[in-house]
Amino acid sequence: MDQSLLKQLTHWHKHSEHQKIVSALLEIPETERDYDAVCLLARAFNNLDRYEEAVQQLLIVEGQGRQDPLWHFRLGYAYYYLKRYDEAVHAFGDADKLDPGDPDTLDFLTSSRQEAGKQHSQVTRSKRVKPDNASGTGTPADGDFFGQIDFTRFWDDSDYARKEYVSEPPIDELIASIEEELGYKLPASYIAMMKIHNGGIPVQTCFPTDDATSWAEDHISISGILGIGREKAYSLCGEFGSPFMIEEWGYPDIGVVICDCPSAGHDVVMLDYRECGRDGEPAVIHVDQEADYKITFLASNFAAFIQGLVHEDVYDTSEEDKQEALRKVAAGKFSPLLAELCAKVDEVERIEHVIRTICTQIVEEKGFFALHADERSILMYDLQFWLYTKSYPQTTRDRYLGVYEQMIAFGGEFSTGGYAPGFITDWLDNRLQQGLIVENDGTLQLTAAAAETLIDQLKAVEVSGSPNPDEETFETIADQIRPFVLVQHDSGNVSMILNVGEYKAELFVLRADEGFEGNGYDWGSLAAVFLEEKMPELAGVIRFDPEASMFCAYSSEREAMYRFATGFKQACEDEALIRDLFARAELD
Incomplete structure (x- = not known):
């Protein structure tokens, strides 16, 4: 491009004289406009709110723009204001891949994902028509509950899903038995779906919401859908099924828990029978323990809930969440209790560094900061127990389970922000069974051999987490x-x-x-x-x-x-x- 023209265009842009830019560039024959001229013309169209024309110009030089983050940004900008949010997500995502971390790109990417989610929600809600039939149970005469859903692609049949969720299709006698135990008649749409595939993890795990929850501002996420049965841990009457969540976690006795969530028990999805009675067609709600069991309406019936599920990519902030978690474990302030316990350690040098190194490895592996039943999480359970009982040797089981959350689970800046008590009790029971923790007169402690092994593990982490000589x-x-x-x-x-x-x-x-x-x-x-x-x-x-x-x-x-x-x-x-x-x- 002619440098004198470029200088003039820059001056006009700086003074927001965008129409002058358009007029000057349109005087150049289209065949003579180079890549820079087309991109500047598109920028001017964007600034004049002429987004369709901006898109048209940018697509002319699409081949040249594929490796240019600014081209993708300008295209995403136009799509965003055209309310074509899915396309904006892709454009801003490509811009971020080519130029990671640009704050303007990340802001627009986040907003585009949120608006795309709302747009999906509006489409879904416009399609929600409660099934109608003479009996009033919500069962359509032809039994077609789910429209165009392809159930051959609906489920993510991983080994974990098959082990924890999926059961054989239920027979009528089992269904009747489960309904009797729960005290509620299950929706016909749910039963029909379970007879095809009895529980599991769907590919699309997010559901749009108008109200914020403890999970997100504009959606909730599920881990899986509970099947009809008792054998699998995540089935309606299984180990972590509906009765367990109501009796042990305090969820309201207003229906049936049908989905667990990634919070490890701190929120669930339920069938709500308050309006329809125990034999009617229940609505689907989200219940948020973290917000004092706040109830958020999701769908008027189970079929509508299934139809409304969207893919997590619509709300994907995983990379931003991971970076935030990495910052947290690298520099977040320890809780008063954890800081107190670390100050009393002399067996392991730089124990704070060791803790941060292990937790960084956990975040790098999972993408977020949480302790489950994996190897590094178990190491952190062992470490916390060792730290606490070293300072408080008269620790009983009840005392430790009561104080556990004050170290990391709800430890302030350096914390997982929650935990599932079952992981801790299972870990403790396993360590007792293995003989690595012993109980004497009601007090718990690691055996000398177990403590020595743990200290060796921690010293190895300290060494591996230190810089190389070259660093x-x-x-x-x-x-x-x-x-x-x-x-x-x-x-x-x-x-x-x-x-x-x-x-x-x-x-x-x-x-x-x-x-x-x-x-x-x-x-x-x-x-x-x-x-x-x-x-x-x-x-x-x-x-x-x-x-x-x-x-x-x-x-x-x-x-x-x-x-x-x-x-x-x-x-x-x-x-x-x-x-x-x-x-x-x-x-x-």
Whole structure:
């Protein structure tokens, strides 16, 4: 493109004179417009709210734009405002893959997913027509409950699903027996579905909601659908079935639990018989233990619920959630109890580092921070028990089960945010059965041999989690920048993290009347000024991803991150310099 024209276009764009850009570029014959001209024309159309024309222009150069994140961003922008949210999700997703971490892209990607979910919800709700028949039970005369659903592709028949959920199709005698035990007549649509495939994990596990729950603002997620039976753990009358959830977890006795959720018991999906009576056609509701058993309406009947399920990709924030979890386990503040217990350990050097290393491995493997029944989770159960009983040797079973959640499960910043008590009692019973934990006069303790083995495991983690000789620089930089924390990720990224609130709090008071609070976003604004003025050569290499309680800078280029981290920490310690930089920080 002619440089004088480009300069003129830049000037018009800066002054929001977008129509002048369009007029100038349309004067160029279409066959003579190069890639840059077409993209700038599309940008101007977007800024004039002429999104269809923007899409048309961008698709002309689709072949050239496939590796350009800005092309994908502009296309996603147009699709977003055209309310073509599914297409916007794909476009912004491709932009993020090509240029990971760009905050504008991530904001639009998140919004597009949310709007796509709402759009799916509206479509689903418009199709929800309660079945009608003479008997009033909601059973259509032809028995076609589910419309066009292809049940050969509905289920995810993994080994785990078959082991924990799937039973043989129920016979009528079993159905009658289960209904008698539950005290409710099961919906005909549910029975018909179970006779085809009795319980399991569906491919599509999300259901849109208008109201926020403890799971998400705009949807709930299920782990599986309980089948009719007693043998499988996740069947209606199985080990973790409806009676168990009502009697042991306190869910309201208003119907039948039909789906478990990823929260490990802290929310469920139920059939609700309050309006229809025990023999009628129940609605489907979500019950949220975390919100004092709040009830959220989902569907007027079971068939409508199944038809309304959507794929988790519609709401996929897994990568963002994983990065947040990694930051949490790397720098989140330990609970008072866990900090107290760690302070008393001398058998293992850097026990806090060991705990963070194990939990980082858990997040890298799962994508989130949770303890289940896997090898590393069991190591964390052993570790917490050892720490607690080492400081409190007169610990009984009831005392330990009562205090367990105060260490990590609900430990504040460094926590899983919940837990399933069954995992802990199963672990404890297994350790007692194996002879690794013994009970004497009601008190529990690890055997000497088990404690020695555990300490050896922890020492091995400490060694494996330490930098290699070739990476001694990492340890040096990490020491130099405290209280900032330096974190290496398996992805290759290096992060610099700060739990805000104490360090340099007095700096942000200087502009408190303007709204600065010293939160993670304020730190991000300060760091952006430093980067722009003191290390402009690293612009685009160092990225920021702050949260309210945490500042985070990251990069895929290790040496660049080291330079930025040491430079920014030095600036923070130079009172005159950091005040000067802060004077130009912009409130987010």
